[in-house]
Amino acid sequence: MITAHTRLLGVIGHPVEHSLSPIFQNAALSYLNLPFVYLAFDVLPPHLGGAVEAMRFFSIRGLNVTIPYKERVIPFLDCLVGEAQVMEAVNTIVNEGGKLIGYNTDGVGLYRSLERKGVGVEGERVLLLGAGGAAKAAVWALAKKGVASVLIVNRTRERGENLACWARAKFSLKVEVIEWEKATAGESSLWSEVAAVINATSLGLKGEEIPLPWEKLSSSVWIVDVVYRPGLTPLVREAKKRGIPSFDGKEMLIHQGAESFFLFTGERPPLQVLEEALDVKDDIS
Ligand SMILES: NC(=O)c1ccc[n+]([C@@H]2O[C@H](COP(=O)([O-])OP(=O)(O)OC[C@H]3O[C@@H](n4cnc5c(N)ncnc54)[C@H](OP(=O)(O)O)[C@@H]3O)[C@@H](O)[C@H]2O)c1
Structure with a gap:
């Protein structure tokens, strides 16, 4: 149920309609009954800085970042950690009390x-x-x-x-x-x-x-x-x-998304829930 305690998660990119992240992220949030919703935002290039800054204004807990912004988003963040530093690219932003931290889970x-x-x-x-x-x-x-x-x-x-x-x-x-x-x-x-x-x-x-x-x-x-x-x-x-x-790539998508989910919520999503949401079959050939 959406209440006044529900916080926002999402993905920004351009275009973003093809993104499957809202499907499996919301499936896991709902399975674990966590107080978040996950939406996709098509952000035009001139609005990138404003969109990221809005995370602070609206206390948006976290965003995934997709094409074409994984590198361009960096100047708007407070710091990069771990793989984001090594790869000089960010696919996950976490808002820690107003500080925007860039991660890379790809x-x-x-x-x-x-x-x-x-x-x-x-x-x-x-x-x-x-x-x-x-x-x-x-x-x-x-x-x-x-x-x-x-x-x-x-x-x-x-x-x-x-x-x-x-x-x-x-x-x-x-x-x-x-x-x-x-x-x-x-x-x-x-x-x-x-x-x-x-x-x-x-x-x-x-x-x-x-x-x-x-x-x-x-x-x-x-x-x-x-x-x-x-x-x-x-x-x-x-x-x-x-x-x-x-x-x-649905395999990689699920695992990078599971890691972002953990960074956003502190909980590990059950992989089966993510796979079922995307109808990924566990076959190898
Ligand atoms: N599954 C996941 O979780 C996940 C995560 C990240 C990305 N992806 C997918 O990975 C793909 C690449 O993303 P990216 O961020 O690496 O994009 P990118 O930085 O734009 O790189 C695109 C790559 O594709 C090559 N390429 C493009 N058109 C080509 C063509 N006609 N013939 C031969 N090579 C061509 C480019 O070669 P040039 O250097 O010659 O241009 C370059 O190596 C996208 O489809 C994206 O959706 C999936």
């Missing part, structure tokens, strides 16, 4: 989804498609997982090199950058040596296919997509068709 989200699905990448090579914010979170998760090395494949080589530079400096990770055209044409012999392929590009969001040299992958490879859309992404659909263990 890396933890991917790390936990790899754990939960049993993706064994410790000491292995992993191929990462993309070099934007989601790829940065993936690098964080892979470093924490103790991978042997990461092969970055990005359309814009320079951005791939920048991510590689960051990964080496922050985590002493062994990283190699491969040209997008060469890699997707199957020219690299490295495809057969990777334990997992992680798509952290935005390809798939609108149903785009990713040209993978499927025949070159090892028989034990995992396909992990950080992208999600209604149904499955084309990448995960193709992997499933070929009997390759795979899952889409």
Whole structure:
């Protein structure tokens, strides 16, 4: 029941209509009977500062931050902690008595989804498609997982090199950058040596296919997509068709959201409630 004690949580982004966060966050709040509601706010770029400042005026307890504001929101916060400092990006803001604290739960989200699905990448090579914010979170998760090395494949080589530079400096990770055209044409012999392929590009969001040299992958490879859309992404659909263990970005979404929920409320949401809210099936192929 909404009362005068109910406090506001939400997500800001632009656009934000596609966000699934209100669905599973409200499901968990209601399951645990906590005095919060969670809404989505489409914030236009010139209003970003005002929207964040409104957290103080309205005692909004917390906000998730999505595209395109994860970096742009930083100047409006009082401090960054943990992974937000390392990644220089924020996906969760918590209002602690008027002080706005920035966190980043994306890396933890991917790390936990790899754990939960049993993706064994410790000491292995992993191929990462993309070099934007989601790829940065993936690098964080892979470093924490103790991978042997990461092969970055990005359309814009320079951005791939920048991510590689960051990964080496922050985590002493062994990283190699491969040209997008060469890699997707199957020219690299490295495809057969990777334990997992992680798509952290935005390809798939609108149903785009990713040209993978499927025949070159090892028989034990995992396909992990950080992208999600209604149904499955084309990448995960193709992997499933070929009997390759795979899952889409709803897993990461749930785990990053569960961590934000904990930061907002101090309670751990039951994962099953989040999964049921998004109709995520616990299958691996
Ligand atoms: N599941 C989750 O919880 C979660 C969390 C965060 C993000 N995501 C998803 O992850 C995706 C990426 O987000 P982001 O924040 O990393 O975005 P971003 O910073 O804008 O990066 C986008 C990436 O996609 C690549 N890309 C875009 N269009 C491409 C194309 N036509 N061909 C090849 N590469 C292309 C870009 O390559 P260039 O560098 O060449 O432009 C870049 O590497 C989004 O779909 C987002 O929804 C999911």
